[in-house]
Amino acid sequence: MDSLPIGSPNRAVELVRIQTNWFHLYIQGKPFHPTVETLQLHRQEDASWIESRLRPLSLVPGLNIESVERYAPNQGKLVPQDAEQESQPLFYETQSYELVVELESEMPLTFYHENVALREAVLPKGRRLLSGVLNFQNEVGFTELELRMHGESVFRLELEIFPSKMDYKKDYEAIMQDVNEQIYNLSFDFLRKTYNYTGLRETKSQSLTEFFVILQHIFQQLVHQVELIQHAPHHKLRTENRIREAARVKKAGRSNIVFLAKRPHLLLPDQGQGLVTIQHQQYTPSHLMETRRHIDYDTSENRFVRWVLKRVQQRLRHLRQLLKTKGRTNDPVLETKLRRMQTELQRLLQFDFLQVGEMRQFTTSLVLQMAPGYREVYRCYLMLMKGLSIQNDLFRLSMKDLAKLYEYWCFLKIHELLNRKYELVKQNVIKLNRGGLFVALDTSNKSKMVYRNPRNGEIFTLYYNALPSGDSSETVAQVPDNVLTLKKQDSSVEYKYVFDAKYRINPAYEGTPYKQSYKTPGPQVDDINTMHRYRDAIVYESSEQEGHKDYERTMFGAYVLFPYSNEAEYKEHKFYRSIELVNVGALPFLPSSTSLVEKFLDELILDSPEKAYERATRPRGTKNYYVNKLAGKTVLVGALSHRDQLKDLREHGFYHVPLRHFSQHGDLTRVECVAIYQSISSFGREQAGITLYGKVVSWTVLPRDQILEIPSRRGATSELYVKFQVEEWQQREAPIMPGGHGVKHVLLTSMYMFERAEEVAELRLETEAELKDWREKRRRGKVKLRWDSEDLDKANRLEEVRVEDS
Numbered sequence: 001m002d003s004l005p006i007g008s009p010n011r012a013v014e015l016v017r018i019q020t021n022w023f024h025l026y027i028q029g030k031p032f033h034p035t036v037e038t039l040q041l042h043r044q045e046d047a048s049w050i051e052s053r054l055r056p057l058s059l060v061p062g063l064n065i066e067s068v069e070r071y072a073p074n075q076g077k078l079v080p081q082d083a084e085q086e087s088q089p090l091f092y093e094t095q096s097y098e099l100v101v102e103l104e105s106e107m108p109l110t111f112y113h114e115n116v117a118l119r120e121a122v123l124p125k126g127r128r129l130l131s132g133v134l135n136f137q138n139e140v141g142f143t144e145l146e147l148r149m150h151g152e153s154v155f156r157l158e159l160e161i162f163p164s165k166m167d168y169k170k171d172y173e174a175i176m177q178d179v180n181e182q183i184y185n186l187s188f189d190f191l192r193k194t195y196n197y198t199g200l201r202e203t204k205s206q207s208l209t210e211f212f213v214i215l216q217h218i219f220q221q222l223v224h225q226v227e228l229i230q231h232a233p234h235h236k237l238r239t240e241n242r243i244r245e246a247a248r249v250k251k252a253g254r255s256n257i258v259f260l261a262k263r264p265h266l267l268l269p270d271q272g273q274g275l276v277t278i279q280h281q282q283y284t285p286s287h288l289m290e291t292r293r294h295i296d297y298d299t300s301e302n303r304f305v306r307w308v309l310k311r312v313q314q315r316l317r318h319l320r321q322l323l324k325t326k327g328r329t330n331d332p333v334l335e336t337k338l339r340r341m342q343t344e345l346q347r348l349l350q351f352d353f354l355q356v357g358e359m360r361q362f363t364t365s366l367v368l369q370m371a372p373g374y375r376e377v378y379r380c381y382l383m384l385m386k387g388l389s390i391q392n393d394l395f396r397l398s399m400k401d402l403a404k405l406y407e408y409w410c411f412l413k414i415h416e417l418l419n420r421k422y423e424l425v426k427q428n429v430i431k432l433n434r435g436g437l438f439v440a441l442d443t444s445n446k447s448k449m450v451y452r453n454p455r456n457g458e459i460f461t462l463y464y465n466a467l468p469s470g471d472s473s474e475t476v477a478q479v480p481d482n483v484l485t486l487k488k489q490d491s492s493v494e495y496k497y498v499f500d501a502k503y504r505i506n507p508a509y510e511g512t513p514y515k516q517s518y519k520t521p522g523p524q525v526d527d528i529n530t531m532h533r534y535r536d537a538i539v540y541e542s543s544e545q546e547g548h549k550d551y552e553r554t555m556f557g558a559y560v561l562f563p564y565s566n567e568a569e570y571k572e573h574k575f576y577r578s579i580e581l582v583n584v585g586a587l588p589f590l591p592s593s594t595s596l597v598e599k600f601l602d603e604l605i606l607d608s609p610e611k612a613y614e615r616a617t618r619p620r621g622t623k624n625y626y627v628n629k630l631a632g633k634t635v636l637v638g639a640l641s642h643r644d645q646l647k648d649l650r651e652h653g654f655y656h657v658p659l660r661h662f663s664q665h666g667d668l669t670r671v672e673c674v675a676i677y678q679s680i681s682s683f684g685r686e687q688a689g690i691t692l693y694g695k696v697v698s699w700t701v702l703p704r705d706q707i708l709e710i711p712s713r714r715g716a717t718s719e720l721y722v723k724f725q726v727e728e729w730q731q732r733e734a735p736i737m738p739g740g741h742g743v744k745h746v747l748l749t750s751m752y753m754f755e756r757a758e759e760v761a762e763l764r765l766e767t768e769a770e771l772k773d774w775r776e777k778r779r780r781g782k783v784k785l786r787w788d789s790e791d792l793d794k795a796n797r798l799e800e801v802r803v804e805d806s
Contacts (some may be wrong), residue, residue, distance in 0.1 A: 002672035011566045015097070017069040017078055018056050018157070022104055023147070025157070029074050029097035031090050033164045039521065039564075041167045042089055044667040050169060051144070052089040054081065055158040063154055088164040093140050093402060099148065101130040112146040112153070115139070134160045138403040138503065140172060163402055165505050166563045166590060172402070174591035175409045180217070182412040183441075185684065186429055211532045213316055214383055219341060222312075222380045224350045226305065226660040229373035233353035238296040241289050249288045259289045297352065301367045301374055303359040306349065308381050313345045403503040408441060410501035410561050410589060411464040411482050412777075414451050417598045418462065422605075425459070426450040429788045453605065460486045460605065468496060468554075478537050480558070485602075488609045497604060498534045498558035501589075502527045505562050522573045531558035531584045556615055557583035559600075562590035567596050583615045608775035633748040634672040636724070637690065637763060642713070643682045646692075650729055651708045653694075659701055659720040661793075671696055674724050675754065677743040690736040694726035736760055739784070744791035761785035770801075777803050 016027040036042065042050050058065055068081035073088055099122055101108060111122035111130055122132030136143065140161045147155040163172050246252075250512065260266060267283040320338050348354070385604045429447045441447055446466035452459055461468070463483040481498040504524050508515040514525070535558045559579065570576055570588050579585035579600075587597050607615070638657050640646055649655050655674045662668060675693040703718040739759030749763040758765050762785060765771050777783050782804040787795035 012098075013071055014078060016054065016073045016157075017067075018065065019067045020058070020155070021062075021064045021066065022107065022154075024102045024104075026100040026102075027097055029091075030095065031071050031088075033092040033162075034509065035164045035505070035507045036089075036092065036162070038509060039165075039505075041164075042162055042169075043167075049088040051087040052091075052162065053158060053160040054090075055154045057158070058154075058451070059156060060152075060154045060662075064747055067733070087514065089160070089168075091136070091161050092164045093136055093161055094164060095139050096135045096171045097134050098133050099131065099145070103128040107149065109147050109149055109154070112148050113143070138401050140168075140171060140402050165503060167592075169567070170592050171563065171565070171590045175405060177411055178416070178591060179409050182416055183429075186427065211384060212319060215312065215316075215341075216337075218380050218383060219344075222377065223344055223348065225373045225376040225380070226309070226351070229305065230351050230353060232373075233297055234299050234301045234367050234371060234374065235295045235297050235353070236299055237293050240292050240294065243287050244290050246285050246288045250628075251290070252288050253291050255291065256285075256288050260285055294301070297354075297551070298356040299367075300359070301371075302353050302356050302363060304368065304373070304381075305377050306354045306356055307359040308384075309345050309349055309354070309375060311386065313342060313349075316342050329331060399762055406503040406563065407501040408482055409449075410499070411441070411462070413589070413591075413594065414462060414482060414484075414499065414597070414601070416593065417601060418449070418451055421602075422451040422453055422460075424449060425452050428730075429464075443609045456489060458486070458605075460484065468494070478534055480534050482561075483555075484604065488604065488607075493609065494554070495556050495604075495607075495609075496554050498531065498555055499561055500527075500531065500534065500558065501561045505564055505565060508786050518574055520569050520573055521564055522570065522575055523562045527560045527562070528575055528578075528586065531560055531586075534558045535584060559584070560586035561589040561597070562586055563590050565590050565593045567593045570596075576698070578711065606776075606780070608778070611772070611775065631668060633750055634670050635675055635693075635749050635751055635754045636671045636673070636696075637675045637677050637741045637743050637747040637749060637754075637760075639677045639679060639745055640682060645710075646676065646678065646683075648710045649726075650692075653727075653729070654708070654709075654723055654725045656704075656707055656721045656723045657746055658704075659722050662722070667700075668699060668722060671699065671724065671748075673751065673754070674726055677747075677760070679742055680738060688738050691732050693732065693754075694729045697725045699724045707801065734758070736763070741785075741787060741790055741792050741795075744793050747793045758782075759785070760792060764795060764798075770798060773801055777801060 012028050012030050014026060014028050015031055016025070018025040040047075044050055054068075054070055056065055069078040070081055071077070071090060072079045099111075101109070101111070101122075106127050109130065110124075111119065111132070113122075118136070119132055122130055125131050134145075140163045143159055143161055145157045145159065146153050162168050163548055166175075241255075266285050266287050268286050270282045270284040290355055290604055316338055320342075321334070323335065323338075340641045368374050373802065427447075427449045428732075429441055429449070441464065447464040448466065449462040450459065451461070461484070463485065465479060465481065466483070467479065468483060468485050480498040481501045484497045484499060486495040486497075502523065504527060505521055506514050506518075506524050508518060508521045514522075535555045557579070560575075564570060565588065567588055573586075575586045577585075579587075587600060589597050636655075638655055654674065673693055673695055675690050677690050678688050678692075680688040700723050701720055702723060704712055704721045705716040705718060707721060707723060736754075736757050738761050739761055741759070741761040743760065747763060749757075753763050753765060762774065762783075764787060765774055765785075774783060774785070780803050784800075784802050784804045785798065786800040788797045788799055789795040
């Protein structure tokens with residue numbers, strides 16, 4: 001790749017010069033963009049520039065284009081347009097270019113552009129000069145500069161505007177395709193769930209204009225899918241029975257026995273070795289029934305495909321007839337497009353598998369919903385037969401505000417990543433009214449997607465341009481682009497995270513403070529500050545007591561999504577590492593770089609409630625303010641010495657146990673609840689475990705022979721016992737199962753573990769490290785713990801924590 005001339009970064013040059021017999025047109029500006037150079041964008045695989053388009057067009061007779069020259073950066077000068085050269089991009093977003101039109105004579109030429117801001121930027125400067133400064137802002141793709149006379153276009157110059165923060169071919173075009181495809185898929189899913197078939201009739205409210213707009217978008221896909229079906233069409237094996245002369249039948253089946261028994265007149269006496277023997281007489285059949293199987297394409301699915309193509313063809317024919325009516329302006333481009341579509345449809349209708357009968361009735365089959373090719377044709381049918389109106393030109397992106405497009409894409413791409421693994425329960429991006437489907441995805445609508453995790457039933461929601469219900473800001477209004485809200489099991493708190501799309505990047509130019517601090521390209525610093533603001537400013541009103549309102553921060557994390565493709569390099573960036581440290585940072589997000597975002601989304605969804613909470617930055621002193629979950633072992637799990645003891649403690653409302661089983665007398669002061677362990681040896685496997693528990697009202701230490709309600713089976717003894725008086729015995733909804741372990745005498749555990757445990761072995765978890773490991777593995781499936789002793793009150797070491805099923 002040729003390097004730019006020295007000094008070119010600091011000067012504007014003449015980029016385009018067009019001479020005609022009516023005027024001379026010049027465009028001046030910088031032939032490069034510093035961010036493009038730093039990030040090495042718009043290159044081919046061999047590092048050469050991709051081609052850019054510059055196309056002038058005379059629209060009226062008498063206007064002759066005499067010469068067209070464009071700037072060649074590798075040569076540092078203007079060269080003829082038709083010269084063999086590297087057609088390097090010259091025009092970029094967010095960069096200013098001066099347009100000058102010098103008229104040969106006084107002519108009422110005016111400048112026109114579909115963007116009103118650009119249109120008003122170029123104005124007459126005297127009688128023979130038009131000039132102004134054009135800045136395309138974030139709009140990229142093809143654009144047309146027009147010169148008009150008396151309101152009619154006389155000259156058009158088509159330019160190609162390139163992005164400055166993402167690659168044109170790898171990223172920009174992929175983003176456009178992703179946006180269209182996601183909207184298309186959402187529309188299809190919506191129609192599939194809501195569309196009721198009432199016969200072979202079309203939606204009356206749909207206009208030909210709507211039909212043709214949709215058809216242009218999906219026509220090539222429709223053609224491709226029908227061609228795909230041609231390679232493996234759906235078919236049936238038909239059986240055909242024919243009566244033929246016996247000598248011409250190649251293979252006679254056993255069905256001929258019944259056939260000849262009903263038709264004895266076909267048997268002729270034979271003096272030789274006949275095929276049939278009846279009462280010692282030989283007979284030879286004159287005719288036999290021959291069974292043949294052959295492939296038949298005349299199925300309801302193939303009839304449906306043919307019907308769809310015929311209906312499209314019929315509507316195109318009707319549209320061409322309307323265009324030929326008097327008073328309509330002739331449009332040769334549109335006429336050519338319609339004719340080509342009809343020719344293509346006629347070609348498809350000649351395929352062998354489409355030589356079938358007419359469709360009499362239509363029913364949805366598994367082939368139409370599942371088979372490759374057929375399901376796509378079915379989708380096209382639903383789209384075509386139901387009017388579709390796309391707000392904000394989501395199907396027309398030739399000239400688009402790239403910052404807004406990137407924002408749309410981020411929301412739809414996050415949806416796609418989630419939709420791959422989780423069930424989409426509800427969405428309001430696609431809506432339906434009498435005019436058809438509408439895509440409600442803009443700054444005036446609050447869109448959301450609701451998902452369900454099929455593994456544990458947890459619900460989470462992705463919001464676009466909206467805050468979850470109840471969230472607000474008591475200072476300045478805060479509306480982040482995307483908010484992910486997670487509702488986890490065993491937690492009443494909703495965990496919320498901001499993913500804000502920012503079509504901005506700091507390329508880390510050499511010698512800049514950003515380069516010195518962060519080394520590699522990354523998000524803008526003020527965008528990171530915005531994430532801190534989102535996290536701190538969005539609050540929830542939790543309660544109001546005696547005129548005092550209580551507010552809590554609801555956002556547990558906030559992250560910038562920015563356009564950058566080198567994920568491996570960015571992993572060393574400070575704003576990526578900060579996510580783990582303070583849960584604020586940035587993630588690169590482009591069609592070619594989605595793995596970091598996808599991995600992070602999985603982590604957030606798989607987090608246990610405790611880990612999700614711990615991700616958030618807490619105020620100083622939190623550890624001292626909150627008591628550790630495991631610090632208070634307030635639940636006593638006590639074993640029973642015999643089966644009848646269960647009946648006794650239910651009747652008398654207390655539990656007693658020898659004092660010697662407590663290692664320290666201080667442990668007694670913390671017991672707030674008693675739970676009863678029923679062993680397998682005494683109660684059998686069906687009743688074993690922990691189901692009974694009760695709140696401790698009081699406790700006393702006394703000799704065993706003073707517990708008169710329940711006489712000792714070992715006779716009178718003065719051994720000290722602890723008697724826990726219980727307020728009321730209660731049943732757990734789900735018992736804590738033994739799972740290979742049990743309690744010999746007593747075991748102390750925390751209320752936190754008692755409420756969450758599924759097996760007895762989990763009650764012994766004591767350290768924060770053990771608890772964290774157990775929580776994370778439990779999110780992936782059923783967890784099995786193994787200690788060094790079957791009796792937990794005698795165990796000293798946790799030997800294994802494994803996920804049994806995932």
